Amino acid sequence: MSYTRLVLMHLRKDLRLEWRTKDSINGMLFFSLLIVVVLAMAFDPGAHPVMTREISGGVLSIAVLFAAMTALNQSWARETQNHVLDAHRMSPAPASALFVGKALANFVFVSAVELVLAPVFAVFYNLHPLGEAWKLLVILPLGTWCLVVNGTFFAALSLRTRHRETLLPLVLLPVSMPALLALIQATTDVLTGEFEPTLWIKVLFAYAVVFTTACVLLFETILHAD
């Protein structure tokens, strides 16, 4: 079976599982909405429109990132039930296909959350971008992929530890800091329209390429860690 077909099989399986329960998407949506509301209480977006525009890129990224982290742990917990993960380990199929399938599935879930959250967010924060809004269509998927690819990888890594829910953010956040910075800066540039986000898009792209490669190459080690 070709590699692409294997990846698609894993992807289809994850999408079907999620379609049946919709647990992680619902959880993520509500959680990210809660973060947006809590941060609105911290900053009062109505009173300071200029500041709101400057910080909303960050607020949106944080909401999505935190929400994604709650779902990432669950995405691997599914595989541990009934020892499915052990079956994967014995399978002759390349381990990275499982990883790529899972990362793509998580990417679809987080993007779906963003699609719903972004309009709600724009309404709540009274926002209209001053820059070229279409660029967000490049920035958000790229940034999401950067966070999700490392997130999926580190969630698999955290499976091998005690307190895995606590550990995931502790290892994921320091490594993802450049991607997070680029995502926030690029979104802010589009929202404020003061700068061109080109540089940050390049950073996101480079980050995505480098870390996707590293994840794919090292996933086998994680799967067979003992």
Added chain:
Amino acid sequence: MKTSSGRFPKWASAYFLLTMVVMAIGFYEAMTAPKEATMGNLYRVFFYHFPHTILSFVFPYLNCAAAMLYLLWRNKNPERAAKADAFAVASAELTVLYASVGLATGMLWGRAAWGIWWAWDARLTTYLLLWLLYVSYVLLRRFSATGQTAAVSAVLAIFAAIDIPICFESIRWWRTQHPAPVFGGGADSGIDPTMVSAVLWNVAAWLMWGIFILGLRYAVERRLQRKAAAASAALMSEYTLEAR
């Protein structure tokens, strides 16, 4: 498997004494170097800040190299892999130690020279991220299940090492209060020739000290590994006896 005699080898004691001598010379040189034109005596913290920060960018790559060797030898040569892993732990903890000293001396200096403890400037931010990365490595080792610690942390070590240059560049584009690099930062860079010997002595002293701590931590980790191996071997033989 050889057992440790538990004695501190003579050459290590000699090395330790030599390190102390070099450190004393470094201290003397740092305190007697001429006063700096604008900062007066304040700049002397530089002689400690500089070696620690420079060296804390070296140890991560030792950590990364050890992690890669571990992954390479893991299945073929477990004994050698265990050594590489012990070295990886030692170098990661040393990175955290040196980066903490670098951060602390930098903050003291910043408070005295700029009037603030901290600024979100490019170099400070990158350096803080470096510290965070290796603290997360040490935490991961604490949290991971026995028997998997080495492989899991080796992977994180490689990720951290890849992340450092990306962090460095992206943060540089983001912010640029810390003065330009003292060495290799253009025509105006460099320090007064009268201060060079103080810098070199201190770099040498802290490098020697780092190597000493590294060796000590490595020896401790090897001993812990042997202890764990002996414990599991004892448990195994107990089971086989019971089975008979």
